[in-house]
Amino acid sequence: MALVNTKEMLKRARENDYAVAAFNAENMEMIQAIIDGALLAKSPVIIQTTPSTLKYADALTYFSIVKSIAQKSPVPIAIHLDHGNSVDLCRYCMECGYTSLMIDGSNFEFNENVRISKEVVDFAKLNGIPVEAELGAVGGKEDEHVVGAKDALYTNPAQALEFVEKTGIDSLAVAIGTAHGHYKQKPKLDFERLAEISQIVSLPLVLHGTSGVDDADVRHAVELGISKVNYATHLRDLYTREVRKVLQNPDIFDPKEYGKMAKIAIKDFVISRAKVCKSEGKI
Numbered sequence: 001m002a003l004v005n006t007k008e009m010l011k012r013a014r015e016n017d018y019a020v021a022a023f024n025a026e027n028m029e030m031i032q033a034i035i036d037g038a039l040l041a042k043s044p045v046i047i048q049t050t051p052s053t054l055k056y057a058d059a060l061t062y063f064s065i066v067k068s069i070a071q072k073s074p075v076p077i078a079i080h081l082d083h084g085n086s087v088d089l090c091r092y093c094m095e096c097g098y099t100s101l102m103i104d105g106s107n108f109e110f111n112e113n114v115r116i117s118k119e120v121v122d123f124a125k126l127n128g129i130p131v132e133a134e135l136g137a138v139g140g141k142e143d144e145h146v147v148g149a150k151d152a153l154y155t156n157p158a159q160a161l162e163f164v165e166k167t168g169i170d171s172l173a174v175a176i177g178t179a180h181g182h183y184k185q186k187p188k189l190d191f192e193r194l195a196e197i198s199q200i201v202s203l204p205l206v207l208h209g210t211s212g213v214d215d216a217d218v219r220h221a222v223e224l225g226i227s228k229v230n231y232a233t234h235l236r237d238l239y240t241r242e243v244r245k246v247l248q249n250p251d252i253f254d255p256k257e258y259g260k261m262a263k264i265a266i267k268d269f270v271i272s273r274a275k276v277c278k279s280e281g282k283i
Contacts, residue, residue, distance in 0.1 A: 003067055004076045006100040006228070007130040007170050009044050010204035013227040018278035019207075022046035023270065024082060024232035026053055030239060031065050033263040037270025038075045043279040045075060045270070046100070046228065048082035051089060059096040067097065075283050080132075082230070090120045094129050102132040102173070110135075110159065117167040125168070132206055132228075135163045136175030157196040164201055171204040171228060172197075176221075178209035189217050191224060198225030206230065211237075215276045222277060229277055231269075238265040 006020075013020050025031045025047050038045035049062050063079055070077040080100035081093040090101045103120040105113035117133040124131050136155035155174040164172060174197055177189040187209075198205060204227035210218060211234035218229060239262045246258035274280045 001070060001074055001076065003070050003097070003099050004044075004078050005128065005130050006046060006078045006080060006132075009046075009076055009078060010130075010171055010227045013044075013279070013282075014204045014225065016282070017223065018282060019222045019227050019229045020044050020046055020279055021270070021273040021277050022048050022080060022082070022228055022230045023235055023273075024048045024050060024053070024230070025062070026056070026236065026239070028065050029259045029263050030235060030266055031062075032069060033266035034270050035066075035069050035073055035075075035077060036263070037267040038077070038274070039073055040267070041271045041274035041279070042281045042283050043075065043274040043277075044077070044283060046078045046080050048080045048230070048232075050082045050232075051085045054089070054093075059093045059098065063093075063097045082232075084120070087116055087119050090131075091123060094124060094127060098129070100130050100132070102134070104134050104173075106134040106136060106173075106175075110163070114163060114166045117163075117169060121168045130170035132171040132173060133163075133167060133169045134173035134175070134206075134208070135160055154190060154193060155197060157193065157200050160197050161200045164203055169203070171206050172201060173206040173208050176207075178207060178213060187213055187217075189213070189221065191220060194221060194224045194226070204228060211235075218276050219278070229273070231273060234269065235266060238262070238269055241265070 023034045047066050066079045078099045081098055083104040084090045084102050090103050103117050105116045121131045136153045176194045177187055205225050206228040207221055207226045208230045210229050211231050242262040242265045243258045246261050
């Protein structure tokens with residue numbers, strides 16, 4: 001199947017009360033495993049790269065890997081720029097073939113966030129590419145962008161509607177108490193705030209910083225209108241843990257060997273996320 005964009009994928013999820021899991025991939029093995037897991041779960045899936053990942057390898061490289069595997073897979077697959085930190089990077093990823101973009105202006109004040117988000121929307125729409133933006137600041141660390149607990153501003157529901165109307169975005173990442181990276185204590189999600197945003201904003205809503213959030217909380221967030229759930233830290237942990245296990249054997253020197261074990265762990269995690277997000281069989 002050819003790569004798809006996220007507009008109809010997330011619209012369908014919102015209308016049918018499930019979410020599509022989105023996974024940040026760092027290399028070919030993670031991409032292969034994510035798609036293998038989605039295939040076994042018969043679930044749509046979104047593969048994401050962040051700006052730091054695109055410093056490790058070019059966007060065209062990641063796009064080419066995802067595209068080549070997606071062509072052989074019957075499940076809907078999208079490739080998405082996660083936390084795009086500039087208009088130029090968004091444009092470049094679109095030119096490379098990315099089928100979905102995020103412009104993250106959440107560290108700017110409201111009007112500037114609106115301005116840069118709308119700038120990306122304007123050129124992306126000409127090419128049929130959907131855009132995600134963020135209002136409020138998800139705490140923690142994502143690439144070089146760090147948000148401390150005191151600065152982690154929750155999304156204001158009334159302001160969310162204004163933001164959506166002024167920018168023309170296709171999906172909205174909301175800040176309701178999650179954080180990027182490892183949690184030092186159990187996160188407490190503001191479900192009342194999420195429910196209010198969901199009633200006001202009809203667009204698909206996105207939950208960032210989900211690695212480490214209880215499955216029951218993720219399910220409840222999906223019930224309240226979350227249509228895309230992001231996972232990054234947990235995948236890195238799984239991959240690294242499995243590689244370390246294999247490398248304890250000094251006789252193993254072939255990178256394919258430790259890649260195999262890491263791929264199994266990632267694949268199983270993807271299947272489990274499809275169950276949590278209720279996207280199994282939704283192809």
